Amino acid sequence: MDGVWRDSDNPGGDLRFSVLGSVRVWRGDQPLSTGSPQQRALLAALLLRAGRTATAGELIDALWGEEPPSQALAAVRTYASRLRKGLGAGVLVSESGGYAIRGLLEGALDLTTAQNLALDAETARNAGDLSRARSLLDQALNLWDGESLAGVPGPYAEDQRVRLEEWRLQLQESRLDMALVQGNHAEAVSELTALTAAHPLRERLRELLMLALYRSGRQAEALAVYADTRRLLADELGVDPRPGLRELQQRILQADPALSESTPRATEPAAVPVRPAQLPMPVYDFTGRAGFVAELSEILASAEGRVVAVAGIGGVGKTALAVRVAHQARAAFPDGQLYVDLRGAGPRGVEPESVLGFLLRALGTPDSAIPDSLEERAALYRSVLDGRRVLVLLDNARDAAQVRPLLPGTEGCAALVTSRVRMVDLAGCHLVDLDVMTSEEALQLFTKIVGEERVESERDAALEVLAACGFLPLAIRVAAARLAARRTWTVSVLATKLADEHRRLDELQAGDLTVKAAFELVYGQLEPAQARAFRLLSLADGPDISLAAAASVLELGTAETEDLLESLVDTSLLESAAPERYRYHDLVRLYARGCAERDEQPPNERDAAMSRLLDFYLATAVGAYAIERPGDRLVDHLEGTEYPGMVFPDRGSARDWLFTEAACLLSLVQQASAIGRLRKGADLLLVLQDLAESGSAFVHYQSAAADLRDLAVAVGDRHAEVRTRVVLAHVHFLAGRFAEADAEARKAGTLCEAVNDPWSTGRVLDTRAVIALHNGHHADGETHLRQAIENFRSHGDEPALAMALCNLSRIHLITGREESAVQLARQGVEISDRLGHTLRGAGARYALALALTATGAMSEAMNLLNEALEVFRASRQQLREGMTLSRVAEVHLAMGDAGAAAGAAEASLAVLGSMGGEWRRANVLTVLGRALDALGQTDRAAACLRDALAVYEALGSPEAEAVHGLLGPSLTA
Numbered sequence: 014m015d016g017v018w019r020d021s022d023n024p025g026g027d028l029r030f031s032v033l034g035s036v037r038v039w040r041g042d043q044p045l046s047t048g049s050p051q052q053r054a055l056l057a058a059l060l061l062r063a064g065r066t067a068t069a070g071e072l073i074d075a076l077w078g079e080e081p082p083s084q085a086l087a088a089v090r091t092y093a094s095r096l097r098k099g100l101g102a103g104v105l106v107s108e109s110g111g112y113a114i115r116g117l118l119e120g121a122l123d124l125t126t127a128q129n130l131a132l133d134a135e136t137a138r139n140a141g142d143l144s145r146a147r148s149l150l151d152q153a154l155n156l157w158d159g160e161s162l163a164g165v166p167g168p169y170a171e172d173q174r175v176r177l178e179e180w181r182l183q184l185q186e187s188r189l190d191m192a193l194v195q196g197n198h199a200e201a202v203s204e205l206t207a208l209t210a211a212h213p214l215r216e217r218l219r220e221l222l223m224l225a226l227y228r229s230g231r232q233a234e235a236l237a238v239y240a241d242t243r244r245l246l247a248d249e250l251g252v253d254p255r256p257g258l259r260e261l262q263q264r265i266l267q268a269d270p271a272l273s274e275s276t277p278r279a280t281e282p283a284a285v286p287v288r289p290a291q292l293p294m295p296v297y298d299f300t301g302r303a304g305f306v307a308e309l310s311e312i313l314a315s316a317e318g319r320v321v322a323v324a325g326i327g328g329v330g331k332t333a334l335a336v337r338v339a340h341q342a343r344a345a346f347p348d349g350q351l352y353v354d355l356r357g358a359g360p361r362g363v364e365p366e367s368v369l370g371f372l373l374r375a376l377g378t379p380d381s382a383i384p385d386s387l388e389e390r391a392a393l394y395r396s397v398l399d400g401r402r403v404l405v406l407l408d409n410a411r412d413a414a415q416v417r418p419l420l421p422g423t424e425g426c427a428a429l430v431t432s433r434v435r436m437v438d439l440a441g442c443h444l445v446d447l448d449v450m451t452s453e454e455a456l457q458l459f460t461k462i463v464g465e466e467r468v469e470s471e472r473d474a475a476l477e478v479l480a481a482c483g484f485l486p487l488a489i490r491v492a493a494a495r496l497a498a499r500r501t502w503t504v505s506v507l508a509t510k511l512a513d514e515h516r517r518l519d520e521l522q523a524g525d526l527t528v529k530a531a532f533e534l535v536y537g538q539l540e541p542a543q544a545r546a547f548r549l550l551s552l553a554d555g556p557d558i559s560l561a562a563a564a565s566v567l568e569l570g571t572a573e574t575e576d577l578l579e580s581l582v583d584t585s586l587l588e589s590a591a592p593e594r595y596r597y598h599d600l601v602r603l604y605a606r607g608c609a610e611r612d613e614q615p616p617n618e619r620d621a622a623m624s625r626l627l628d629f630y631l632a633t634a635v636g637a638y639a640i641e642r643p644g645d646r647l648v649d650h651l652e653g654t655e656y657p658g659m660v661f662p663d664r665g666s667a668r669d670w671l672f673t674e675a676a677c678l679l680s681l682v683q684q685a686s687a688i689g690r691l692r693k694g695a696d697l698l699l700v701l702q703d704l705a706e707s708g709s710a711f712v713h714y715q716s717a718a719a720d721l722r723d724l725a726v727a728v729g730d731r732h733a734e735v736r737t738r739v740v741l742a743h744v745h746f747l748a749g750r751f752a753e754a755d756a757e758a759r760k761a762g763t764l765c766e767a768v769n770d771p772w773s774t775g776r777v778l779d780t781r782a783v784i785a786l787h788n789g790h791h792a793d794g795e796t797h798l799r800q801a802i803e804n805f806r807s808h809g810d811e812p813a814l815a816m817a818l819c820n821l822s823r824i825h826l827i828t829g830r831e832e833s834a835v836q837l838a839r840q841g842v843e844i845s846d847r848l849g850h851t852l853r854g855a856g857a858r859y860a861l862a863l864a865l866t867a868t869g870a871m872s873e874a875m876n877l878l879n880e881a882l883e884v885f886r887a888s889r890q891q892l893r894e895g896m897t898l899s900r901v902a903e904v905h906l907a908m909g910d911a912g913a914a915a916g917a918a919e920a921s922l923a924v925l926g927s928m929g930g931e932w933r934r935a936n937v938l939t940v941l942g943r944a945l946d947a948l949g950q951t952d953r954a955a956a957c958l959r960d961a962l963a964v965y966e967a968l969g970s971p972e973a974e975a976v977h978g979l980l981g982p983s984l985t986a
Contacts, residue, residue: 028100030060030122033177034158036165038100045099051076052092054167059105059114060122061173068111075169124177127153131184143191144287144377150188157181182212189221196382196393198228199926203919206941209238210912210948213245220258227265227272233959235265237952245949273396287377289349292406295340296333298461301454305445309338312443313404313427314345320420322410322430322439325447328487331431332408334447339406339429346427348401351375353419357411357432365418369394372405372419385927391418399423407431413439449484452476458486462493463504471504478504481511495538536586536608546577547586548613549622550595551605554684555677557596562677565629565656566622623681623688625656630678631697632658637667638700641888644848646810650772651696664851671703672889675710682717686724694721695736703852705744706892711928715744735764735773742780746787747892749930755784775804779817786824787932789971795824812853815844819860826864834864855884859897862904871908878904895925899937902944911947918944935964939976946979955980 031037036053038045047053058075059067067075073085082088093112097105106115120126134149161177162170185208192201205222212218219242226235239254239262246252253259264272309321323331339350351372356362369390373383376397384390402425410416410432416439420428436442450458459475460468468475482488496507539547549566550558558566564574578595581587586605588596597605613619632654639648640661661667671678678701685694698718704710722737738761745754758781765774778801785794798821805814822837838861845854858877865874878901885894898921905914918941925934942957958980965973 028104028117028121030056030117031158032057032060033123033127033156033161035163036060040101048092048095048099050164050166051088052095054165054170055089055092056096057162057165057173058167058169059112061124062113063125064113064115064117066108066111066113072112076167078168123156127156134187138187138191143195147188147191147195150184150191154181154184154188182208182215182218186217186221189225193221193224193228196228196378196397198225198382199923200382201225202229202231203916203923206919206945207912207916209950210915210944213948214249216242216246216255216258219254220261223258223261223265224272231956232265232268233956234953236262237954237956238950239265240952241945241950244951287349287375288347289351289375289403291352291375292339292343292350293332293336293352295337298458299333299337300458300461301450302330302334302337305334305447306338306341309334309429309445310341313338313342313429320428320430320439320442321445322416322432322436322442323445323447324432324435328485329447329449330486331447333486335406335408335429335431339404342404342427346402346404348403349376350404350406352406352408354408355410355415357409357415362411362415365415366390368419373397376403387418394419395422398426401425404429410436412436450486450489452479452484455479455482455484455486455489458489459493462490463497467496467504474504474508477508478511481508536604539581543577543580544608544612546574547581547605548609549619550578550587551597551602552609552619552623553626553677554680556680557594558677559674560593560595561633561659562626562629562674563595565625568622568625568656620688623684624690627681627685627688627690627693627697628654628656629658630674630681631693631700632656633670634658634678634697634700636661637671640664640667641703641852642812643850645812645850646808647699647772650770651700652693654693668703668888671701672707672710675701675704675707676713679704679710679713679717683720685721686728691721691725691728691730691733692736695725695733695740698740699736702740702743703888703890705740705747706890706928711744711747715741715748718744731764731768732770735761735768735770735777738764739773739776739780742777742784746780746784747929749932751784751787751932755781755788758784771804771808772810775801775808775810775813778804779813779820782817782824783820786820786827791824791828795821798824811844812848812850815841815848815850815853815857818844819857822860822864826867831864831867835861835868838864851884852888852890855881855888856893859893859900862900866900866904866907871904875901875904875908891924891926892928895921895929895937896933898924899933899940902937902940906940906944906947911944914944915941915948931964932968932970935961935970935972938964939972939979942979 027041029039036047036057038047038056047056054076055072058072069086069089072089073081076089077085093105093107100114103116104114106113130149130153134146134153137143137146137149160174161181162174165174185204189201189205202222202225205218205225209215209218209222219238223235223238226232226238239258242258243254246254254262261272309323312319312321323335325331339352343350353363353368353371355368366387369387370383373390373394376394378393378397382393384393398421400423403421405419405421405426405428407416407419407428407430410430412432412434413436416428416430416432416436430436430439430442435444435446437444449455456468456475456479459479463475478492479489482492492507492511496502496504536544536547546563546567550563553562553566560571560575560578563578564571567574567577569577575593578587579589582589582595586597586601609619631651635648635651635654636658639645641664659670661670678697682694682697682701685691685697698714698721701714704714718737718740722734722741725731725734725737738757742754742757742761745751745757758777761773762777762781765777778797782794782797782801785791785797798817801817802814802821805811805817818837819841822834822841825831825834825837838857841857842854842861844850845857858881862874862877862881865871865877878897882894882897882901885897898917902914902917902921905911905917918937921937922934922941925937938957938961942954942961945951945954945957958976962973962976962980964970965976
């Protein structure tokens with residue numbers, strides 16, 4: 014029976030019931046009263062019978078068991094009457110001396126919905142669609158709102174509660190099992206840690222936790238879980254772990270390579286992975302190269318882990334050939350085809366780490382399971398491809414070093430690489446040198462595009478055009494397309510135009526410069542406004558450019574700018590990466606920049622265009638910063654802008670813009686010196702500081718800041734230097750590099766004496782105070798903060814004052830002044846809330862929670878941390894989110910909930926990843942170790958604490974002494 018009860022009149026059509034949690038009823042969105050606990054027990058008993066009739070005797074047994082009250086039958090009738098009145102006519106019916114609930118629509122009972130979702134998940138799993146199966150199980154598990162049948166009395170409810178909670182655990186195990194199959198190890202560790210704490214005797218959870226820890230590179234902890242489990246089972250039940258758990262321990266000890274592979278257990282149906290089909294559409298008029306197509310298709314189809322590399326000059330048709338060959342060989346790769354443009358022809362090819370992230374996502378790997386380092390990504394990539402037949406087309410490679418991590422490395426898969434260089438240092442590679450077309454092939458291509466009638470009537474002229482193009486396919490295609498679009502032209506007209514352009518003919522005969530000549534054919538026909546746009550938009554280093562940013566470069570309205578850009582897209586000189594976003598092919602960008610150097614008049618217009626772009630980005634970023642930080646005085650201490658920026662309606666849209674444009678913004682910071690705008694570049698860095706706490710942009714942000722500092726030092730711009738050093742001090746601090754942070758802050762402080770920059774002066778003092786706090790120099794830290802507070806008050810910088818007060822609260826807390834620590838942090842919260850400063854308000858709540866924890870006000874501290882956590886997550890502040898989770902773990906531990914503490918600590922480690930540095934990671938490991946020790950998992954606790962101790966000792970951190978104390982008699986190394 015499917016658990017859906019139907020009646021032609023649907024008397025309960027607008028009713029919804031819940032048993033996965035408290036027993037509740039809604040009519041539409043309006044909750045209904047369910048009466049006394051016994052009345053809820055009667056309702057639950059009827060709901061769990063899925064429409065079947067329950068006799069009065071069965072209901073009495075369900076509510077009271079073997080010792081019912083003397084008036085039990087009358088009580089049942091009373092409860093039924095009250096329920097019938099509340100639910101409405103026709104829902105609770107009397108028949109055959111008993112009762113039943115009828116007339117409910119599908120989805121009216123949460124349990125029925127969960128059962129259907131679980132069945133669908135099992136079907137998806139059997140079909141190999143693990144992603145869908147996990148999603149369905151997530152939906153099912155989200156229907157629980159606490160313990161099943163919470164607070165419902167009676168033996169029947171107790172039996173059903175046990176059954177439903179066991180089923181819930183089975184669903185969780187199944188979902189986590191699939192998460193490990195798909196490689197989501199770090200995500201699973203956090204949840205499994207909490208579940209094993211709540212269900213310490215459930216061996217399947219322990220097994221999954223061991224496997225997740227091992228695959229996360231935490232072998233010692235995985236073995237410690239086994240030791241804890243064996244001891245617990247012996248103490249509680251007098252038994253040994255089951256064979257599967259013992260076997261897993263041995264395999265971990267032996268470092269069994271199969272354990273690192275995310276493959277399903279033998280007893281489970283094999284998963285069918287995502288089947289990518291990313292090959293670009295083949296060129297419809299592809300011509301010639303028949304020998305190459307046949308040869309390479311045959312080599313690839315053998316699928317013995319082969320690598321084929323096609324080399325040749327730009328525009329020779331490498332990509333067209335590779336795409337044609339890849340389509341020809343598709344049948345030999347039933348598990349999919351991957352494609353990526355490595356952009357190796359440009360000044361900055363795509364880094365292998367980024368490419369591997371793209372490829373892993375295309376193969377079905379979730380973002381949360383993709384590791385940070387190149388080596389780990391490459392290893393996971395090869396594991397995901399193992400046992401599959403996939404073709405990887407790597408287009409436009411820079412060199413062999415860029416390609417090596419991207420090769421499948423397993424039999425059954427193959428790679429096809431195109432590059433401008435011969436990859437003689439790519440071991441085992443089949444090399445192909447692609448030359449220009451033969452005259453016959455070139456004529457065939459030209460004829461296909463232009464039309465046979467026009468070419469045959471002017472064959473000699475056609476051969477002249479082909480010769481001028483150097484028989485280079487890209488040049489031929491551009492020339493032919495130009496002619497095909499102009500029906501009034503003859504082939505002779507085109508030949509004459511090519512012949513008249515002496516410089517172009519010279520370039521066509523100069524090897525790699527033939528690509529420039531082909532582009533020149535199109536560029537020369539652009540209207541002046543189009544040509545100007547083509548030249549100027551190429552100057553920015555970002556990966557692409559938005560319509561709004563392009564409008565600032567061109568100093569035009571967005572509508573006119575869009576018309577220009579779309580017309581350039583039509584000529585293939587520009588690509589539309591996404592709606593209202595545009596990009597150049599790498600070679601086209603280089604050519605366009607050459608045009609800008611040659612043709613842009615007056616020459617200073619290039620710098621003026623980049624200055625407008627910098628103004629646009631700075632003004633827009635200032636607006637986004639001001640929305641996030643109302644009342645912040647930084648905006649009053651920035652260089653003025655002449656070109657306006659975008660206006661955002663809310664924090665969400667401002668934040669989305671910031672992270673979408675991150676690469677473009679930081680690339681422009683690195684270009685600021687080229688246009689003599691170092692100070693504006695430094696200012697842009699300051700208002701982009703949220704990117705510094707985002708895992709995705711941290712490295713680029715740090716690199717941009719370091720580049721700008723070095724340039725400021727080189728040219729003697731002390732104003733820009735002091736601000737970039739303030740930025741770098743903050744960046745080093747975030748990364749846990751406290752010595753480097755202190756060095757930058759000290760140099761910035763010295764510069765402040767020579768530069769009239771009150772904003773930097775206050776920030777340097779605050780930064781030095783926080784560094785001193787972490788180095789244990791509390792008196793120095795308090796001195797710096799007192800000076801910073803005086804600075805902020807004298808300049809009316811209330812947001813900065815709130816921050817400094819919270820930092821002072823931390824020092825008071827560490828030095829034993831708990832009451833004043835609470836007062837200082839409360840002042841910070843009050844100032845931030847009054848200003849509407851959401852992000853700083855979250856930081857102030859974090860500080861107040863720390864102080865309240867020390868005073869024992871745990872409930873208030875937990876509420877504040879949860880409020881802060883919500884803001885940090887919404888603001889994509891990965892570092893702050895991770896550290897707040899660590900503090901949540903500490904409060905859980907102080908409140909005696911070690912299981913929740915362990916889960917929060919694991920979540921903190923997962924969020925932080927490689928951010929925050931080793932010192933912060935050691936802090937979280939210490940909390941995790943304490944929580945695991947409280948749970949009786951002493952071996953795993955010791956493993957965590959030893960890891961933390963090693964970090965502290967390497968850094969010379971004072972925390973090492975406390976961890977030594979924790980590794981006492983109960984946690985001996």
